Amino acid sequence: MQFVYLSRLFLTLLYVITLPDQVNISLNSQLYLKPDYLNHSFISGNKIRKLKWNILEAKKLQQTTLLTFGGAFSNHIAAVAAAGKEYGFKTIGVIRGEELQKKVKQNPTLSFASDCGMQFKFVSREDFRNKHKNYFIELLKATYGDFYLIPEGGTNSLAVQGCEEILAKEDAQFDFICCPVGTGGTISGIINASLHHQKILGFPALKGDFLQEEISKFTSKTNWELITDYHFGGYAKVNTHLISFINQFKKEKNIPLDPIYTGKMLFGIQDLMKKGFFPEQAKILAIHTGGLQGIAGMNNVLKKKKLPCIQ
């Protein structure tokens, strides 16, 4: 018994994942950007934050396989695959859409994940909707053996704990902290780590009223608000306005933005600034949560539609 305890303790101590703090970049006198996308070479941004404590937990439980879910261009799928490779887990990705089975090579996200060693199970949209139900999990266990399950998008309480580490001491000077929102895990961590005088603004990348409730599951604080005017029609929906904003931003600031999350957030922040939303003296920090691996996949879609691409 004692040996088991000691060996687990040892494993826990052995696997320390440290993510470097990033120096904030000033975009103008009011607005700063935390380039958290630079925190890791392959699992960048909030996805490594969300995985960190889950990886340590999986090691502690002596699990050898990580299993998770995602769509064709999912940052989370790419991150779990890369994390598996780096930290020594087998990885299984349950992917929405049976038709993708034949398109792995053409799909930048899936081919990256596959190169990292991820094994895929392609399922219909209906099965995917039922993915968290017991019978489906049992079926997966019958096929793959035991695994450590990470939900779609990676949000659970350990993920929120990881996102509580995004803010640094120096960030106390900011009055507003902005971040993009998908499942709500990242903003929940930021809210938990925020100070009373700070207001956290979330920019949802998708339509839907469920987020308010999701976030409330992970935080009891109330110093936050969702700005729902900048989803551009829904998840992964873009228009030429957004694409040219992203290209202009890169040209002027030399900072790449992704089209699904950070591009929409920065577009929103700059629009709100123009409209006088923020008090003149207020200092604003925007969190760059990463997602750059999604640019190649989006460009494939834009090319097909003969629309301008992200440079």
Ligand SMILES: *Cc1c(COP(=O)(O)O)cnc(C)c1O
């Ligand atoms: C996944 C993701 C988000 C959304 O994070 P949630 O915790 O799901 O709200 C934001 N930005 C980027 C770049 C992401 O990949």
